[in-house]
Amino acid sequence: MNKKIEIKNLTVNYGNKDVIHNLYLDIFQNEVLAIIGPANSGKSSLLRSLNRMMDFHPTAKVSGDxxxxxxxxxxxxxxxxxxxRIGMVSPLPVGLPMSIRENVLYAPKMAGCKDQGxxxxxxxxxxxxxxxxxxxKDRLxxxxxxxxxxxxxxxxIARALSHHPEVLCLDEFSIAIDPVTTMKIEAVLHELKKNxxxxxxxxxxxxxxxxxxxTAMMLHGSIIDLDSNDRLFNGHVKDxxxxxxIEGLFG
Ligand SMILES: Nc1ncnc2c1ncn2[C@@H]1O[C@H](COP(=O)(O)OP(=O)(O)OP(=O)(O)O)[C@@H](O)[C@H]1O
Ligand SMILES: [Mg+2]
Structure with a gap:
């Protein structure tokens, strides 16, 4: 399998607080990698490191490659x-104060696309x-x-897709969405993963x-388990x- 992303010895801290420690992870082309783990385990920090959003955190320091x-x-x-190339969907929606149309077309227009069709x-x-x-569609x-x-x-999500990312990162995308819509988007993600x-x-x-x-399981800034879903959810865990x-006994 082709490696799309290789994370080597990643360490992230905010001020003097270490939140990710010497993390290694390969992410394969066209896979869906799920990351689970209790609050504060560093999941969002890991995701934000992938497209260098951490550059915008004044106290954040990232090392490794x-x-x-x-x-x-x-x-x-x-x-x-x-x-x-690496699009991000954050947990809480941040609609830009403009029309629906302008929101979706913001990135393509910034990239120079002018063709109305x-x-x-x-x-x-x-x-x-x-x-x-x-x-x-009636109120664009x-x-x-x-x-x-x-x-x-x-x-x-529509905005993140508008610049045809090669990698789509989703941080708790369904937190504010009802189950019916969540299932619709899950079906869409299933389709998207082909490309x-x-x-x-x-x-x-x-x-x-x-x-x-x-699925990868994060705890205290480390990945403590990572395996195919077939194995991980059928009892083959290292930790x-x-x-x-998974069984809801903590977290
Ligand atoms: N901008 C920041 N400044 C300082 N500390 C931060 C910042 N962002 C996150 N942290 C701290 O880093 C640690 C990891 O946070 P992170 O948001 O990555 O965890 P998480 O696994 O995504 O948690 P949750 O499930 O609650 O979203 C936490 O202890 C958090 O308080
Ligand atoms: Mg988070």
Whole structure:
């Protein structure tokens, strides 16, 4: 299997607080890697390191190396292009204070796309993939901030898809979404993985089970278990705390 991302000896701290310690992880092309683990175990910090969002945290310090397609993500000083290749959906929706249309087309326009036909296609395609099109197709010029929480979350997914990322990182994407919509988006992710690598942090064990090809269990800034879902959810764990967490005994 092709390695899409290779993380080597990653350490992250905020001020003098270590939150990820000497972490090694390979992520394969076209897999869905689920990351589970209790609060504060470093899941979001790991995800944010992948597209160098940590550059924007004034107190965060990241060391070690992360390779994308065999090349260090730190080679280029400017990380804008990296963030197009590795898209991020944050846990709480952050709709830009502009119309639904402008939200989805923000990144393609920034990248220089001016062709109206192409922009219309991208907008409809991304909103459909995010299971939002039917609900907003008659109000595309309305303010995105007036959408419900769950709709705004799906808009963030549409926005992340608009620049055709090679890797899509999702941090608890279904936290504000009802189960029916969640299932719709899960079906979409299943389709997307044919052309994309997906790294998904989730607090819902069953979501990791349903969607992941492999699942990693994080605790106190380390990956304590990592295996195919077939194995991990059928008792093949290296650390008994993984089994206890999966069974709801802690976390
Ligand atoms: N910007 C920050 N400044 C200082 N400390 C931070 C910052 N962001 C996270 N932390 C700390 O880093 C540790 C790991 O946080 P992180 O958000 O990565 O965990 P998590 O596994 O995603 O947790 P949750 O399940 O609650 O989202 C926590 O102790 C948290 O308080
Ligand atoms: Mg988190």
């Amino acid at each position: 992360i390779k994308l397609d065999g090349e260090s993500i730190y080679l280029d000083e400017d990380s804008t292009f990296l963030r197009r 192409e922009l219309d296609f991208i907008m409809e395609d991304c909103l459909k993939k995010a299971a939002l099109w039917d609900e907003v 010029d309305g303010l995105a901030t007036k959408l419900s929480g769950g709709q705004q979350q799906r808009l963030t 994309m690598t997906i790294v998904m942090v989730t607090n819902v064990i069953n979501q990791a089970k349903r969607l992941g090809d492999r 008994t705390r993984t089994k206890e967490y």
